[in-house]
Amino acid sequence: AQSVAQPEDQVNVAEGNPLTVKCTYSVSGNPYLFWYVQYPNRGLQFLLKYITGDNLVKGSYGFEAEFNKSQTSFHLKKPSALVSDSALYFCAVRDKGNQGGKLIFGQGTELSVKP
Amino acid sequence: DSGVTQTPKHLITATGQRVTLRCSPRSGDLSVYWYQQSLDQGLQFLIQYYNGEERAKGNILERFSAQQFPDLHSELNLSSLELGDSALYFCASSVQLGGGNTGELFFGEGSRLTVL
Numbered sequence: 001a002q003s004v005a006q007p008e009d010q011v012n013v014a015e016g017n018p019l020t021v022k023c024t025y026s027v028s029g030n031p032y033l034f035w036y037v038q039y040p041n042r043g044l045q046f047l048l049k050y051i052t053g054d055n056l057v058k059g060s061y062g063f064e065a066e067f068n069k070s071q072t073s074f075h076l077k078k079p080s081a082l083v084s085d086s087a088l089y090f091c092a093v094r095d096k097g098n099q100g101g102k103l104i105f106g107q108g109t110e111l112s113v114k115p
Numbered sequence: 116d117s118g119v120t121q122t123p124k125h126l127i128t129a130t131g132q133r134v135t136l137r138c139s140p141r142s143g144d145l146s147v148y149w150y151q152q153s154l155d156q157g158l159q160f161l162i163q164y165y166n167g168e169e170r171a172k173g174n175i176l177e178r179f180s181a182q183q184f185p186d187l188h189s190e191l192n193l194s195s196l197e198l199g200d201s202a203l204y205f206c207a208s209s210v211q212l213g214g215g216n217t218g219e220l221f222f223g224e225g226s227r228l229t230v231l
Contacts, residue, residue: 034219043117043205043222051217090158094217101209102148102171103220105158 002027004074004091006106013081013113021076021109023091032094033074034103035065039087047089050074061085081113118142121206121223129231133194136226140187140208146170147189148209148220149181153202164189196230203227 004025013019025031032051036044048059055067065076076089088110092103118141128134140147149161151174160173164183175181178196183189193200204227207220 032217036222041227043119043224044207045117046219046221049217049219101146102160102163102173104160107157 002031002093002095002104004033004093004104004106006089006091006109008109009107010110010112013111015083015113015115016080019078019081019085019111019113021089021091021111023074023076023106025072025074025091025093027072027093027096029096031074032096033065033067034092034094035059035063035074035076036090036092036105037061037087038090038108044090047076081111083113083115086111086113117221117223119206119208119221119223121204121226123226124224125227125229127229127231128196130196130198132196132230133192134196134228136191136193136204136206136228138189138191138206138208138223140189140206141221144208144210144221145187146209147183147187148207149175149189149191150205150207151202152205152225156202158205161191193228196228198230201228201230 034049035047050057050067058064088108090108091106120139122137145166148163151159161175162181163171167183181191203225205225207222
């Protein structure tokens, strides 16, 4: 079965510092990986995805993610955190095992950026 | 704005009751997915429809059902409600079907259900 894991429930970062939100995956074959962000009382917003090609993927709001096949990881990064980045972040993998192609989500990581 | 519309945004009801949540996908999207988000279970996939047909089923209770209509909007019906059904219910849509779909899902703002 395909899955993703987000090992940290919460990440705390000072504004201006780099941030990393971790994600590891378990997939047979080549994975399709996604990052979403959820602000309070809002829906999930798409940030970026990895399908194939360059291991460093750039997305919205200055975020990027690095795909590492040997470590089965897809960590989300940003060089300089903003207080407004504080939100809940979800890593997801596409389920290629059925017709539906649903996304399977990790448990989420709460990012807190302090001034 | 993702283009996916969900109504109602908030719903408060009593145990044993029945509610219907509605979703209008993005224009042109044929696939609709329903997810449940709760504090203890995270984001759980419930069910998916493609062009009116059920295509994938997840952790959906027998008390819950869904359908997709010819105009592609979808409804999630929750019956015999229990306290534990209190959650955020999200609808998402995408253009394509299938595991090989490289596209992302677009999520609505959700319907917050509170069962008292």
